[in-house]
Amino acid sequence: MEKLFEGFPSLHPLVVHFPIVLLLLALLSQVVAVSYSRYRGELNIVTFVLLLLGTIGAFAAIQTASHISGDADEEAFAVFDTHQRYAWISFWLAGITTVVRFVALRWSKVIWTNYLIVILLISLSVTLFITGHHGARLVYQYGVGPKSNGVLIK
Known part of the structure; x- marks a missing residue:
């Protein structure tokens, strides 16, 4: 899995x-x-379908995110860690909301x-x-990702 996304630095923005x-459409629908x-x-059914597909897509987006290594500075590492932490919180909130919508x-x-x-x-x-x-x-601030100023590996 680590080598799968190595040659596609723009895959994460495409998937996410x-x-x-x-x-966000699930919120509007609800x-x-x-x-x-x-x-x-x-x-309510539309909301459930949007939530289910969005949660699956969020997991795929998290899996395509690369880790910062090499020449990136410490601030970029800290921002990336925060980005990943909130991505996982979003994923779990989406999953919990999907289950609640299904039960409801x-x-x-x-x-x-x-x-x-x-x-x-x-x-x-x-x-x-x-x-x-x-x-x-x-x-935009640290040049990590598709701009390839930071070194990205999975």
Whole structure:
């Protein structure tokens, strides 16, 4: 697995943006589901599918991230560690929210779960934004990644 992504420094940015969009659309879908009870059942299913695909995609994005080594400075290492930490927090929040959404589909009479899912999705969105901020810092401030100023290995 380590050698698989070594020759593709741009693979992570290509893979990471799709699950971000899916997970943010899940938030939008859930907010609309809470707001309009007429379409709640259908939108809850849409939210579940978006969450499931986004969580799988987030795992793939984490797996394609390279580690910094070599000539990169200590600040870049610290930013990368923070980026990875928030990526894993986002992944676990997405996974937990997916499970809660699935269980809530079975308990269709329990309305409070819809509000819990909105709260979890807002928390997930915040961690996604923090993760993206640190990823952007790595690329634009430290030149790590597709710019290839930092040495990347898996």
